[in-house]
Amino acid sequence: MTMLWYATRGTGVVALLLLTAVVALGIAGTARFETERWPRVMTAALHRYLSLLAVAFVAVHVATAVLDPYAPIGWAAAVVPFSASYRPLWLGLGAVASDLLLAVVISSLLRARLGYRIWRAVHWLGYACWPVALWHGLGTGTDSRLIWLLGLDACCVAAVACAAGWRLSLVPGSGRRLLAAGAGAALVLATVTFAAIGPLRPGWARRAGTPVTLLAGSAAAATALPVNGAFAGRVSRAGPGADGETTITVSGQGSGRARQSIVITLRGQPDDGGILMSSGEVGLRPAASSASYQGPVVRLDGSLVVADLRGPGGYMAQARITLDVSGTRATGELAVTGAGS
Numbered sequence: 001m002t003m004l005w006y007a008t009r010g011t012g013v014v015a016l017l018l019l020t021a022v023v024a025l026g027i028a029g030t031a032r033f034e035t036e037r038w039p040r041v042m043t044a045a046l047h048r049y050l051s052l053l054a055v056a057f058v059a060v061h062v063a064t065a066v067l068d069p070y071a072p073i074g075w076a077a078a079v080v081p082f083s084a085s086y087r088p089l090w091l092g093l094g095a096v097a098s099d100l101l102l103a104v105v106i107s108s109l110l111r112a113r114l115g116y117r118i119w120r121a122v123h124w125l126g127y128a129c130w131p132v133a134l135w136h137g138l139g140t141g142t143d144s145r146l147i148w149l150l151g152l153d154a155c156c157v158a159a160v161a162c163a164a165g166w167r168l169s170l171v172p173g174s175g176r177r178l179l180a181a182g183a184g185a186a187l188v189l190a191t192v193t194f195a196a197i198g199p200l201r202p203g204w205a206r207r208a209g210t211p212v213t214l215l216a217g218s219a220a221a222a223t224a225l226p227v228n229g230a231f232a233g234r235v236s237r238a239g240p241g242a243d244g245e246t247t248i249t250v251s252g253q254g255s256g257r258a259r260q261s262i263v264i265t266l267r268g269q270p271d272d273g274g275i276l277m278s279s280g281e282v283g284l285r286p287a288a289s290s291a292s293y294q295g296p297v298v299r300l301d302g303s304l305v306v307a308d309l310r311g312p313g314g315y316m317a318q319a320r321i322t323l324d325v326s327g328t329r330a331t332g333e334l335a336v337t338g339a340g341s
Contacts, residue, residue, distance in 0.1 A: 004068040005310065009143060011061040013152065016133055018054035019101075020156040022047060023130045024163040055105055058098050072211065087209040090139030093132050100129035130160065131187060135194065139208060143316060144199040153195075157188060227286065230255050231262055232331045245278060246270050250323065250330045259287040262334065264305060264321065266297065275300075282307035282319055284336070293317055293336075309336075 025047040062078045065071070073091065077084035079099065082092030104126035111119045134153065138144050161184060168180050198204060233252020240246045250264040262284055268277040280297030282305070292311065299306035305321040323332040 004064045005070065007064040008061060008068060009141065011057045011064065012137060012141070013149065015054055015057040015061055016137055016156060017152070018050055018057060019130050019133055020159050022050050022054055023127055024159050025050065026127065027160075027163040027167045051104070055101060058101060062094075062098060085211055087140045090136055090208055094136035094140065097129040097133040097136055100126050100132070104129075131191075134191065138191075138195055138199050141199070144195075144204075150195070157191065161188060227254065227260060228333075228335050230331065230333055231260075232329070233262070235325055235328050235330045240270065244269060246275060248275055248325075250325070252330060252332070254287070254334065261285045262321075264297075264323065266300065266305075280305075280307075282309065282321070284309065284319065284334075293319075295319075 066073050066075055066078055071086040073084055073086055077086075077091065078095060081095040081099070082088050083095075084091045103122055107114055107119050107122040114122075134156065138153065141149070143149055164184055165181070198207070231252040231254045233250055236249045236251070238247045238249075245267050246269070248266045250262075252262045252264075254260045254262070262282070264280070264282050266275055266277050266280040268275040268279075270276075277297065277300045280300065282295060282297060284293040293309040295307050295309035297305055297307045303323050305319075305323055307319045307321070309317045309319055311317060318337050320335045320337075321332055323330060
């Protein structure tokens with residue numbers, strides 16, 4: 001379940017980045033963009049290959065979303081817009097975007113039979129899948145409030161806006177330029193406004209249309225969040241193995257009222273008594289609870305360990321651990337913040 005969730009989110013983000021590049025290159029292609037080092041044939045080829053790559057990532061994104069048992073998304077809902085019981089509007093936008101992309105692919109394969117005018121009309125309609133996909137990610141993504149993801153969304157908007165602005169500068173007639181620029185500015189303003197009053201506000205999961213049963217699971221997970229505080233435990237080391245990597249495992253328990261268990265696993269190349277991390281995981285289990293939180297280490301900076309965790313009901317949390325290792329003993333401080341579902 002966790003791997004499918006990460007695969008869904010990861011492929012969705014990559015698909016949006018690829019679609020952004022496709023749209024920007026497509027806009028450049030309409031202006032017959034070329035240089036001595038970058039002839040137009042290379043721009044067209046890159047546009048085509050990135051489009052195919054985007055289709056592949058969208059296919060994996062859809063498949064993993066359907067297979068993930070957390071959200072009740074069927075194969076029909078992945079194709080038929082607004083038919084899902086889970087966040088129907090925002091998931092429906094994703095279905096619209098994937099259908100538009102599929103229409104572009106099919107029309108390109110049948111271009112010789114359809115004729116240039118029909119193919120071009122469908123191809124232009126395909127550009128609409130980019131803003132639709134952007135709003136789909138903002139509306140249905142369970143991590144839309146993460147700073148780095150918001151930064152990527154902003155970069156995508158900026159890239160398309162710059163490409164469109166450059167293209168508009170080549171359009172004759174100030175009236176047409178102003179009309180197109182106004183439409184683009186309205187889209188950017190609407191996106192920023194939507195993000196500010198929607199996904200960035202508390203309670204978005206409920207307002208977005210998450211089923212009550214899943215919200216109940218998230219609420220239950222929130223009451224079982226690990227308690228902030230000090231912990232102590234033992235350290236074990238294994239390796240180095242055939243790949244030269246060493247595994248360091250810290251198994252500890254919170255002190256005082258924070259009697260939860262904590263397991264930190266770090267892997268990497270040995271480095272002067274420490275480790276150059278290649279991967280790591282953190283697992284937390286609150287005291288007297290069957291709820292557990294697990295997730296990858298996303299940052300190791302000296303004694304600071306940061307991990308993104310997922311618990312029951314899809315509830316997301318981030319753990320910041322200050323770790324002090326001395327021989328086979330370890331002590332530290334744990335701080336956990338919940339991001340919601």
